[in-house]
Every structure is written in C-alpha cells, then in structure tokens.
Amino acid sequence: MHKHRYKYSAEFIYTVLSEFEASTSKPREFFDTQEVNSQTVYMWRTKFGKMTEKQIADYRKMEERSSQLRVENQKLQRKLDAVSDFFLREFPDDKIRRGYARRLYQQGPLGQTEACELLIVKRNSFYKRKEQ
Incomplete structure (x- = not known):
C-alpha cells in the first residue's frame, strides 16, 4: 500500500494553530496573512485542538493504519x-x-460462534440434545 501524502505537514499545522491561538489581530486579518483557508484552520482546530506537533503526526499515522485495517x-x-x-x-x-x-470448533482453529457464522448454522442448534 502506498503512503498517504498530506498537503500540509504536522509541523505546519502546529505552527499555524499556535500562531492563530496567540494572534491578537482579528481572525480575518490573520487568515489574509496565512496561505490557508479559514475553514481549514477551524477544522484543524477542531480536529487537533491542543495537540503537539508529535501528537499530530502520530494521530495521522494512526488514521492511516486504521484506513489500511479497514481495507x-x-x-x-x-x-x-x-x-x-x-x-x-x-x-x-x-x-x-x-x-x-x-469439527472446526473441536479442532480448535475457530470458536463456536465463528464456526457457526462461517457455515451458516444457527448457534443454538450447534449441540442438539440426544433424544431418549
């Protein structure tokens, strides 16, 4: 699988968020000086909040791994x-x-639930009582 390439680095996001929080100017003036859209910064603020640069990078790695696992x-x-x-x-x-x-269950590779799901068998019918 190829690695996802982000448009903005974790360092850049952290820097912009730090500057935005420390900024004394009006938000509109701040966004005019940055090369990022206001909606993007607000989304980062919601998503990354008070994270450090390393935490942002780690979060992105976890997101990528989660995506791979879903696939x-x-x-x-x-x-x-x-x-x-x-x-x-x-x-x-x-x-x-x-x-x-x-047999699958007794041999050990699958649990009772997994064996029943795989072979489309109702779990409550797995063990039939012997008729007397």
Missing part, C-alpha cells in the same frame, strides 16, 4: 462471504453443515 477487513469479509456461500451451495442440508461446524 484489509473488507477483503477478509469478502473472502468469508465467498466461503460461506460455497458451503451453503455445496451443503444445503443444515445437519451436514452443523457437523462441519462442530
């Missing part, structure tokens, strides 16, 4: 959906899928 999660969900659809088509009988779910 990975979507890919895994698509794979899981494909496998579930396959099992539903190949084994339309609940009893067979329940048996496979039990």
